[in-house]
Amino acid sequence: MKPRIRSIRTKFLVGFFLIFAVSFALLNGTVTSIIRTSNQTIITDDLIGLKKTGSSYVRQAFLMNHFGNDDIYFEQIAQEMIRDLYYATSSEVSAYSTDGKLIHASDSSVFIGTTVDDLEEAIRGHTAYTISYEGGTASVLYAYPVVIDGVKVGILRYAKPFHLLYEQSGRILNAVFYIALAIFAAAFLFSYLLSRHISIPLTKLAAASNEVSKGNLDVRLSMERQDEIGRLAANFNDMIDRLKSQIGKIERDRDHLEKLHLQNKHFFDHVTHELKTPLTSILGYAELIKENGKSDPAFFAKGMNHIVDESRRLQNMVASLLETSKEQGRWEETGRIEAGQLLRDVCDAMSFKAQRYKKTIRVEAAGQLYVEGQPDKLRQLFINLIDNAIKYGHPQSQIEIKTSTDSGMIRFEFANASDPISSERQASLFEPFRTDDERQAREQGSVGLGLHIAQSIVDGMRGSISMTSGDGTTRVTVLLPIAAEGVEWS
Structure with missing residues (x-):
C-alpha cells in the first residue's frame, strides 16, 4: 500500500495553528492571572486601609472617654462609630459583639442574608474577607476583630463594592483578548500566504521531477523569483538542459558506436575475403608447381610470376591494414598545425612520383591555415589523396590542389582528370578494399x-x-575546422 503523502502546506498550517493556539491560550491566561493578582492586591490594600481607619477611630474613642477594654463601651458607641466610619470610608459598616451578634449597621440589609465566612473567621480572632459576584457586580465583605490593649472588644465588618474595578479589569481582558486574537489571526493569515508562497513552487517542482522520472525532458519551470526557490527552479532547468544534452550525446555516441561496429564488421569481412583470395591463388600455383616441377618451363614461369605478384599485393594489403589499424587508434598530442605549408611540402615530395606517371602537380595553398591535429596524420591524409589522384588520373594531366576558408572551415580541393564516376560508386569508394578501376588498381598494387x-x-x-x-x-x-589561436604544436 502506498504511503499517504502529506503536503508541506498542510504541515505548515497545522504547525502554525498549534503554535498560535498555544501562544494565544498562554497569553490570555497570563494576562488574566496578572489582572486577578493586581485586583487582589488593590482590594487587600484598600481593606488594610479600612482596618487602619476603623482601628484608629475606636482607639481614639476609648482614649478620649478614658474607658478601658470594655466590650460594653464598644456596644454603647457602636451607633455613633458606625455613622462616622460610614462617612469616613464611603463603605457600609456594621459592628458585632465578640460572639458575632450584630449590634448596629449602616444598612442592615447589606449584611443580613450574606455569607458569614469572614465573620466566623473574625470571631476566631482572624482577619478575613469574601468576594461575591452577583448580577454582574463584585462586592467584598471584610471583617476583623477590634483589639484594645490586647483584649478583643468587638468586630467591625465592612461591605464595599468593587464593581468598577472588575468592570475595568473585564474591559482590559476583552481588549487584550480581541487584540491578541486579531494579531494571531493576521499572523496565521500571513503564515498561510507564506506557506502557499513556498509550497506551490515546491509542488510544481515535485510534479516536474515526476515528469522527468517518467522520461519527459521537455518539462521546464517558469518562476520569476529572486529568492532561493527561484534559484532552485533555474538550477533545475539547467540540470534538465544538461541532462538532455548528455543523453543526446550518449545517443549520438551509441549510434556512432553501432555504426562503427557495422563498419568494423564490414571491414573485417572484406579483410577476410581480400586476404583469402591471394593466399588461395598463391597456394594453388605453389601446389601445381610442386607437382609438375620444372617439366613445363612456361607454366613454371607463369606460376612464379603470379606468386610474386600476389605476394606483393598481399604485402601491400598487410601494410595498408596496419596503417588503417593505426589510424583507428587513439588521437594523442594534438596541436595547432599550419596546414598550408605542410600541404606544399607534401606536394613537393609527391611531384617525383607524379613525374613517373607523366603527370604534374599544381598547388595553390595560402599561408596561415591553422588546423588542430597531429602533423603525421595530416601529412598521411594529403599523401593518400594526392597518391590516389596520381594513380587514377589520366596520363599527361595536371593535378589541381587549392585551399580556401569559409565559415570557420578550411577547404582543401584535390582535382584530377578522370573518367566520370557514378554517384553510387563515389559513396562506396570510401569503404575498405573499394577502387574505381579494379584492373588498374591491381596493376598499381x-x-x-x-x-x-x-x-x-x-x-x-x-x-x-x-x-x-x-x-x-x-x-x-x-x-x-580552423584551430583556435593560442594553442601551438608542442
Whole structure:
C-alpha cells in the first residue's frame, strides 16, 4: 500500500495553528492571572486601609472617654462609630459583639442574608474577607476583630463594592483578548500566504521531477523569483538542459558506436575475403608447381610470376591494414598545425612520383591555415589523396590542389582528370578494399584502403570529406575546422 503523502502546506498550517493556539491560550491566561493578582492586591490594600481607619477611630474613642477594654463601651458607641466610619470610608459598616451578634449597621440589609465566612473567621480572632459576584457586580465583605490593649472588644465588618474595578479589569481582558486574537489571526493569515508562497513552487517542482522520472525532458519551470526557490527552479532547468544534452550525446555516441561496429564488421569481412583470395591463388600455383616441377618451363614461369605478384599485393594489403589499424587508434598530442605549408611540402615530395606517371602537380595553398591535429596524420591524409589522384588520373594531366576558408572551415580541393564516376560508386569508394578501376588498381598494387584511411583521419579531426565527378574531372573536397589561436604544436 502506498504511503499517504502529506503536503508541506498542510504541515505548515497545522504547525502554525498549534503554535498560535498555544501562544494565544498562554497569553490570555497570563494576562488574566496578572489582572486577578493586581485586583487582589488593590482590594487587600484598600481593606488594610479600612482596618487602619476603623482601628484608629475606636482607639481614639476609648482614649478620649478614658474607658478601658470594655466590650460594653464598644456596644454603647457602636451607633455613633458606625455613622462616622460610614462617612469616613464611603463603605457600609456594621459592628458585632465578640460572639458575632450584630449590634448596629449602616444598612442592615447589606449584611443580613450574606455569607458569614469572614465573620466566623473574625470571631476566631482572624482577619478575613469574601468576594461575591452577583448580577454582574463584585462586592467584598471584610471583617476583623477590634483589639484594645490586647483584649478583643468587638468586630467591625465592612461591605464595599468593587464593581468598577472588575468592570475595568473585564474591559482590559476583552481588549487584550480581541487584540491578541486579531494579531494571531493576521499572523496565521500571513503564515498561510507564506506557506502557499513556498509550497506551490515546491509542488510544481515535485510534479516536474515526476515528469522527468517518467522520461519527459521537455518539462521546464517558469518562476520569476529572486529568492532561493527561484534559484532552485533555474538550477533545475539547467540540470534538465544538461541532462538532455548528455543523453543526446550518449545517443549520438551509441549510434556512432553501432555504426562503427557495422563498419568494423564490414571491414573485417572484406579483410577476410581480400586476404583469402591471394593466399588461395598463391597456394594453388605453389601446389601445381610442386607437382609438375620444372617439366613445363612456361607454366613454371607463369606460376612464379603470379606468386610474386600476389605476394606483393598481399604485402601491400598487410601494410595498408596496419596503417588503417593505426589510424583507428587513439588521437594523442594534438596541436595547432599550419596546414598550408605542410600541404606544399607534401606536394613537393609527391611531384617525383607524379613525374613517373607523366603527370604534374599544381598547388595553390595560402599561408596561415591553422588546423588542430597531429602533423603525421595530416601529412598521411594529403599523401593518400594526392597518391590516389596520381594513380587514377589520366596520363599527361595536371593535378589541381587549392585551399580556401569559409565559415570557420578550411577547404582543401584535390582535382584530377578522370573518367566520370557514378554517384553510387563515389559513396562506396570510401569503404575498405573499394577502387574505381579494379584492373588498374591491381596493376598499381592498390588494395583500396587509401580513401578509407583518409576518411578516418578527417573524422578524427572533426571534419568532412566528399567526392564529386563530372566534366572529365574527379574532385575530392576536405573540410577541416580552423584551430583556435593560442594553442601551438608542442
